[in-house]
Amino acid sequence: MDIRPILFALRRHKLTCCLLVLQIAFTCAIVCNTIFLIGQRLERINLPSGIAENELVYIQLANIGGRPDGKARAAEDMAALRQIPGVTAVALPGEMPFDNGSNNMDIRINPEQHLATLSASQYFGEGVVKTFGVQLVEGRDLRPEEYVDLSDVFVMLANKQYDKLPNSTLITRAMAERMWPGKDPLGKQFYVGAGMPFTVVGVMANLIRPGSNQMNAGAGYSTVWPVRLTLDQGVGYMIRCAPQDRDQVLKSAVEKLKTLDPNRIVLDKGTMEQHRRDFFRNDRAMVGILLGVCIALLVVTALGIVGLASFWVAQRNRSIGVRRALGATRGNILHYFQTENFLLTTMGIALGMVLAYGINLFLIVHYELPRMPAMYFPVGALILWGIGQVAVLGPALRAAAVPPVVATRSV
């Protein structure tokens, strides 16, 4: 179809055309960026954790104040928890995935380095790897004889006996790739604090770090240390069991802990899956809002197109009749309006792409977001072309239905 007459006709109502193009451009720009933001959030919500999420339950206890028997009590608790039918492993870690509290440390590959290579989270506690269900891809797990009590670590640090500190540690593959790209990380050393060296003895496939903000600086940057904790140093008991046993195990575990010490306060308990859902609540809410805005925008724009197209059809009723009388088919009229809309939408999209890029630059500067991948541009364009064609269909069909006899009537 020849588009020149259409362009010529459009020139007769420049102002309304400009407004429609402008509206489509704004919509396109915002829809592109919103879809990109939704994608970012979804990526966060679906972050792989590297742990056996559907096999874990946790119990967080309140136990304020260091007790002299903290170590013995933790051992007693864990022995009792292991005896619960269905329990395969128990640990008392210092931090938990999908919690907001976390210990983090700066890691340097070279002790003289000015800025740290990366910041990683520190998981303490005996049996963390086994209990969390973390997969080791290289090297070995930490050995029982390597473990040291955290309180002893404090004493060693205070006395500057750095050589007595446990020296082995586990890192994730994401860390290994960042620190020594393409090289075998096993046996390599990194430096923490005032240049204390530690050796990598094993590499984990993945282990998510706690803390919402910390996740942005590398969700997979976690280390595991041979440090044993007492009840008041740990974040709570993590218990692993078969997925179908979780509720029963959790119930028995709380009962057992209460029988061992009736004065305990259970601060929080639940399954890891539910803990993960809670952790991403804000992100899910934001996805809902963004999606809502996106749909509302598209609806408003579609309604705008319907409104304007209807007017144009009504306005050109007579000329349509004349064209029909001169031999134009219904299909020709339909295509005319569809092509017209396509042209306007394309102009809007072209302008919208520039705007979308601008908005993305703004977001990069002000919200530290990554650059929008180019694939979002065609996605936005397709959506708007689609919306435009759907919106114009009604008025265009009405135009096509105008009988040729209208040409003979006066308005």
Add this chain to the structure above:
Amino acid sequence: MMFGYYLDLALRSLKRNKVLTVLMVLALALGIGAAMTTLTLLTLLSGDPLPGKSGQLYYVQVDPYPKDHPFSHSDKLPWLMTYIDAMNLVRAHRAQRQVAISMSTMKLTPTTTQQRPFFSNGVMTTAEFFSMFEAPFQYGGGWSAADEEGRAKVVVIAESLNNQLFAGADSVGRTLRINDQDYRIIGVLKPWAPQPHFYSLYLGGRDYGDGDTVFVPLQSARAAGMDPVNSFSYEASDRTKLETSTSIWLGVWAQLPDAAAVSSYRSFLTDYAKEQVALGRFQQSRVGLSGLMQWLDDQRVVPDNVRMQNGLAFSFLLICIVNTVGLLLAKCLRRSNEIGVRRALGASRPAIFAQFMVEAGLVGLAGGMLGLLFAEFGLWCIRRQPAEYASLAHLDVSMFASTFAMALAASLVAGILPAWRACAVTPAPQLKSA
């Protein structure tokens, strides 16, 4: 009166195209509803936590980190202070008032009721906290510097806790068990919850929401073994020796009533940092002294989500306005004949302009009213969100008024172009074609 006539014409015109009118009103209402919802939230969250006083409050920063282990990659000063620096600055008394603050999770055991022990975010702070932040007392008062040096086991509690434990009675002199030790209540606050909770920034408290419930003298709390929620350190350190360690875990505020006080405090602070460099404790003599609002702004307390939603909502409003302009314009262009007739019968251009502006204004008014409903709905949705500021989201009178102002402004802006086009219509050709 002409206005009445225009109103009548506008209503007729709007009635003639009901679907279109509804579309315009609905689009405008959606845009205004979304914009007002997020604007209400943004104003609320970026508000002044202590109106009237915030101009005198300054956040103090020094940098005890070594040069080769900087606190941040982008040269930011450490958020918090070591105990040594915080106490040096507080004890120097170079500002009108000064406090050091840290937060701790405290276990409270009710002694009066049969309630179970529960946990609460407690504040460990120095004596001038209450006078400096104008926390109002219902009963009793704060503690003195002497109480603090003497590690007195005293506590100030919030009204909410007083209601919970003592049914709102004057509980001064009674006992509260914190972490299994007895503290004597010496003061009960009136409801006090500055939004945002500027003083607990980086200390591990919440940024918005209910106020804190327990306030314990810093030294007493530390003597009783209370630990800060947050501490940062450039070297691995023993948390039990926080008083002498290089860990930073305290926020320090100074009250400086005028510009002279600010500049003299700044030079005192600079001298202090230089002195610490000379002593070998610091390697850099950088200092920071930011006004409360400046500090909140720099630290971006308002969640990014909220800013982003606000930007989105206003873009949405913009699109709705463009949409309304387009539709009004299309509508008015169709009525060229009618305008021609009115012009030929003697209506002046301003009269035509006024007529169309009234029509646009009506759309705006209707959009505003509906938009208000949408804004209420939007805020209701926000209150159901799992955010700590959720419960604060309410529309107040000024926001209510601005909704209408905004709706009207939006629709009048939208109406200018069509109205201008309408009054540009020349009567003769229109009459001929009719």
